[in-house]
Amino acid sequence: xxxxxxxxxxxxxxxxxxxxxxxxxxxxxxxxxxxxxxxxxxxxxxxxxxxxxxxxxxxxxxxxxxxxxxxxxxxxxxxxxxxxxxxxxxxxxxxxxxxxxxxxxxxxxxxxxxxxx
Numbered sequence: 001x002x003x004x005x006x007x008x009x010x011x012x013x014x015x016x017x018x019x020x021x022x023x024x025x026x027x028x029x030x031x032x033x034x035x036x037x038x039x040x041x042x043x044x045x046x047x048x049x050x051x052x053x054x055x056x057x058x059x060x061x062x063x064x065x066x067x068x069x070x071x072x073x074x075x076x077x078x079x080x081x082x083x084x085x086x087x088x089x090x091x092x093x094x095x096x097x098x099x100x101x102x103x104x105x106x107x108x109x110x111x112x113x114x115x116x117x
Contacts, residue, residue: 010064011100012043012050019045052099060099071098072110086111 010016014025018040024033043062044051050062063071075081075096076089084092086108093103100106111117 008065010062012062012064015040015043015062016045016050019043019050054094054099058094058097060094060097063098063100068100068106069110072107076107076110077114077116083114083117084111 014036017023017025018036024036028036042053044053044059051059052062053059071093072089073081075092076083081089087104089111090104090107093107
């Protein structure tokens, strides 16, 4: 990595920090802190990966930003992706055991920006 250049923290960095050290982010107000404490119950840290126990009781791997577009491409635009709509692409990603909070929104954007679709 070049000197002075920092990589972006994954969206789940606060969850990992809490699970490892028990420290709640200091910039949260009362309600955000309560929400954080409720949400973090659904996450499991298995070094070096974070997993989420979703509402359907399936454990899915949390995906950082830099892997999301590749996963969407794989499940939408690859030879066996099928160029399905955003919701079906997101469902295929979830069925494969991946998770990130903006998955459905990102899949819709990926689908709308697909040249073949």
